[in-house]
Amino acid sequence: MNPIKNAWYVAALAKNVSTTPIKQKLLDCPIVLYRTESGEAVALDDRCPHRFAPLHKGKVVGDSIECPYHGLQFSPDGVCSRNPHGDCKIPAAAKVRRYPLREQDGLIWLWCGEVDVVGSPLSLGEFFDADHRTLISGYYKLNAHIEIVLDNLMDLSHAPFLHPTTLADASNTESLIFEMKQEGDAVIAYHWIPNARVSPQFRPFWPSDVADNRANITWTPPANLQLDVGVTEVGGRPGDGVDLHFAHLLSPAGANETHYFWIAARNYEIGNEEVSRIMEGQVEQAFETEDEPMIEAVAGYMSTPDLLALKPVLLPGDAAAIRVRRMLQLLREKE
Incomplete structure (x- = not known):
């Protein structure tokens, strides 16, 4: 009995998401939640595509999150924005999944589905x-x-x-x-x-x-x-x-x-x-x-x-x- 995937789910209370990254798990997927320095909430796959280190153990740098293992940085869209090694070129595959996110009614809602976003999160009224x-x-x-x-x-x-x-x-x-x-x-x-x-x-x-x-x-x-x-x-x-x-x-x-x-x-x-x-x-x-x-x-x-x-x-x-x-x-x- 698998849970419904194509739906909006609450991932966190908005008050608990800050510039200090936190880990969450939805539908068996590890997710990192953080806020950019401008206050925007972001949800990305928690696994760095390089050596699969947990991104939530890293730190926020501007709008990006930095991997604690080798310093790769990922922007809010999940694309690697900085490679501090060698010629600093960024491999095309250096990106992580970005989860559609809505901040509403003091809650952080994520869309974890395998299809495009449908509808909006529940309004509490x-x-x-x-x-x-x-x-x-x-x-x-x-x-x-x-x-x-x-x-x-x-x-x-x-x-x-x-x-x-x-x-x-x-x-x-x-x-x-x-x-x-x-x-x-x-x-x-x-x-x-x-x-x-x-x-x-x-x-x-x-x-x-x-x-x-x-x-x-x-x-x-x-x-x-x-x-x-x-x-x-x-x-x-x-x-x-x-x-x-x-x-x-x-x-x-x-x-x-x-x-x-x-x-x-x-x-x-x-x-x-x-x-x-x-x-x-x-x-x-x-x-x-x-x-x-x-x-x-x-x-x-x-x-x-x-x-x-x-x-x-x-x-x-x-x-x-x-x-x-x-x-x-x-x-x-x-x-």
Whole structure:
């Protein structure tokens, strides 16, 4: 089950890319990311074509990156721009692959496909406008196939059991209302728990113990998800309460390795750095002590990342994740 290649994937948080080169891996390809002295982000094959030294161990010189082994320099288009040896002539083959790059919404997106660039990266939209909300972001790496990670994110029914103290309340499971629908290429899973105990993450910011709770997640291919969670007064409109919007952006590092980038935007306690630190701690706990161990344990017990080939028992909450897997299979067949 190879990941989709002809797509835009997040390679890094923009704030982490500087004039100090860093290494990344996407679709089993080693990539070096850096910024030129003018601030432009660049993505090139990390292997120098001379002796295959890692370019990320070199340094940025002007707009170029210099190989640490023999000093060859490569410009942002991947072509060797300086050979400091002998007659200084540059061999025609002295070039590396340049990856199309877009810097958008605080993210570095790369096109790793084998065909010309198609379309643009996903736009996160108004909910991630830093002028109206407070944003936090982070990154994790998982030792699991990207579709197993997608299974976890598209099935929010696990939250009361895996995250009972961080993200959801286990006492609310029997009143959950679930609906799934597809709009074009997007799959949306709606979860409502009306007139129920407030989710743990919102209790410090909500005046009562009871509210209408929601958690709605939207997938767009190949591995981009936007999650809207929040609480409102019983019978109220969603926009009138407190809410938290997450972008979960997955990228395949290798066959069984997944990059997991996330951004969270809240409409409450705007600008409060202490609340941001608390939220970062909640995300860290939910991921590092709950999601990550479970996802990797599941991956270890699956003899193949092809869930349907294992003929699993299916529950109503699995509908969205199964739809996503079937759509990804169609995309694979087209490739």
